Amino acid sequence: MDFNDTAAEASFRNEVRAWLAANAAPRVGAEDKFGDGLDHAAYLAAAKEWQARKAAAGYAAIPWPREMGGLGGTPAQQIIYAQEEARFLVPSLVFEVSLGTALPTVAMWGTDEQKQRFLAPALKGEDIWCQMFSEPAAGSDLGNVRTRAVRDGDDGGDDWLLTGQKVWTSGAHFADYGIVLARTDWDKPKSKGLTMFIMDMKAPGVEVRPIRQATNDAHFNEVFMNEVRIPDTMRLGAEDQGWKIMIGTLMQERFSLGEQFGGDLYNRLIALAKQVRWGGRPAIQNDNVRAGIVDCYLRQFGVELIVKRGMSAISRGESPGPEMAAVKLVGARAFQTGGALAVELGGAEGLIAAQDLGQQWALPQTLWLSGAGARIAGGTDQIQKNTIAERILGLPGEIRTDRNVPFRDLESG
Numbered sequence: 337m338d339f340n341d342t343a344a345e346a347s348f349r350n351e352v353r354a355w356l357a358a359n360a361a362p363r364v365g366a367e368d369k370f371g372d373g374l375d376h377a378a379y380l381a382a383a384k385e386w387q388a389r390k391a392a393a394g395y396a397a398i399p400w401p402r403e404m405g406g407l408g409g410t411p412a413q414q415i416i417y418a419q420e421e422a423r424f425l426v427p428s429l430v431f432e433v434s435l436g437t438a439l440p441t442v443a444m445w446g447t448d449e450q451k452q453r454f455l456a457p458a459l460k461g462e463d464i465w466c467q468m469f470s471e472p473a474a475g476s477d478l479g480n481v482r483t484r485a486v487r488d489g490d491d492g493g494d495d496w497l498l499t500g501q502k503v504w505t506s507g508a509h510f511a512d513y514g515i516v517l518a519r520t521d522w523d524k525p526k527s528k529g530l531t532m533f534i535m536d537m538k539a540p541g542v543e544v545r546p547i548r549q550a551t552n553d554a555h556f557n558e559v560f561m562n563e564v565r566i567p568d569t570m571r572l573g574a575e576d577q578g579w580k581i582m583i584g585t586l587m588q589e590r591f592s593l594g595e596q597f598g599g600d601l602y603n604r605l606i607a608l609a610k611q612v613r614w615g616g617r618p619a620i621q622n623d624n625v626r627a628g629i630v631d632c633y634l635r636q637f638g639v640e641l642i643v644k645r646g647m648s649a650i651s652r653g654e655s656p657g658p659e660m661a662a663v664k665l666v667g668a669r670a671f672q673t674g675g676a677l678a679v680e681l682g683g684a685e686g687l688i689a690a691q692d693l694g695q696q697w698a699l700p701q702t703l704w705l706s707g708a709g710a711r712i713a714g715g716t717d718q719i720q721k722n723t724i725a726e727r728i729l730g731l732p733g734e735i736r737t738d739r740n741v742p743f744r745d746l747e748s749g
């Protein structure tokens with residue numbers, strides 16, 4: 337296995353580096369982050385402006401064909417771009433769902449009219465998208481989705497009316513459109529009667545309620561739909577084909593999430609442990625602290641190697657395998673345990689006033705607080721372990737007794 341760039345990849349990396357250097361400020365300290373002091377509206381505007389600039393240079397969706405607004409490049413080039421961009425101060429967490437899952441789903445399953453209408457504006461940063469799959473009673477098993485989509489009128493009109501509730505919808509409070517999974521046939525088994533739609537988030541009947549998190553951010557939301565009218569032209573794929581489309585979206589999500597779990601938290605921990613004194617000596621000299629840092633390093637190094645392995649597969653034109661499940665499983669745990677060590681190093685202040693002590697303290701605390709969510713988002717630890725058990729270790733699959741039962745006959749509540 338060769339983890340080095342090919343000659344073509346190295347040349348692309350140089351090209352990207354030069355473009356980034358001309359268009360963004362480099363990240364000097366590990367703690368630097370884009371947008372300090374910007375309020376939410378100003379941050380959003382800056383993110384849209386950056387996205388437009390990337391689109392103009394062809395870097396908004398590198399592997400996509402040029403007619404769809406991409407560069408006609410390779411998935412490996414997309415990863416190289418992401419690696420290089422991480423060295424610069426640019427906005428983040430605004431277009432991740434749009435580019436990581438929603439738009440690839442529209443590109444894959446959309447009609448020509450849908451692609452024409454939605455892809456280019458979203459790549460240019462004009463529209464933001466969210467993904468509405470999870471519900472209060474449907475998360476790990478999306479076969480339990482109960483949001484109802486019915487044809488308008490007895491004779492089956494050309495519109496659909498959607499009623500139900502989604503939850504944990506990242507970015508719904510600033511999204512313009514979303515892909516939404518709804519049940520269209522209650523007499524078919526759980527995975528068979530689902531259909532995917534494109535929903536205008538500003539349509540009458542849509543109510544978005546942000547959920548405030550322990551970090552004080554409100555990153556995700558509840559979305560209530562009360563007879564939201566969706567024209568049949570906004571159906572994504574065939575009726576009752578939603579399960580297949582959703583599986584494809586989740587495969588995209590796992591890989592795009594995987595890229596976020598590397599990093600150098602261990603370096604930050606080393607710096608903090610040198611700065612803090614415990615019992616009259618630098619905390620770095622404490623055995624438990626050193627063991628905690630080594631643990632974090634090993635987890636993050638493991639993640640880096642698996643991501644490189646996935647990238648190497650992509651570079652050869654293959655798909656990354658089920659081992660990508662381990663990236664999130666190990667990487668999110670590294671955030672949580674490494675962040676906990678930083679909080680412990682900070683003592684009482686580390687817990688209460690980390691935000692006031694500067695980025696070197698605030699960031700690990702944020703990782704600690706969001707680590708639990710990272711272990712759930714995009715498939716929980718247990719679901720990743722099931723994937724590893726079944727698809728890597730070849731252990732028997734879960735016993736499922738509800739596979740062929742009509743959805744309306746399944747117990748609920």
Ligand SMILES: Cc1cc2nc3c(=O)[nH]c(=O)nc-3n(C[C@H](O)[C@H](O)[C@H](O)COP(=O)(O)OP(=O)(O)OC[C@H]3O[C@@H](n4cnc5c(N)ncnc54)[C@H](O)[C@@H]3O)c2cc1C
Pocket residue numbers: 433466467468469470471472473474475476477503504505506507556709710712713714715716717718719722734
């Ligand atoms: C930060 C964050 C962002 C998110 N963003 C979005 C978004 O944008 N759009 C969206 O649709 N959803 C989003 N989600 C929801 C996320 O996909 C679900 O929370 C996740 O799939 C788990 O579903 P659940 O919360 O319903 O838990 P459940 O599925 O109810 O699971 C509860 C517990 O049971 C365990 N469990 C369930 N099934 C099994 C099994 N078969 N074997 C072993 N254990 C099992 C789980 O591991 C978990 O510990 C987000 C979640 C988070 C935390």
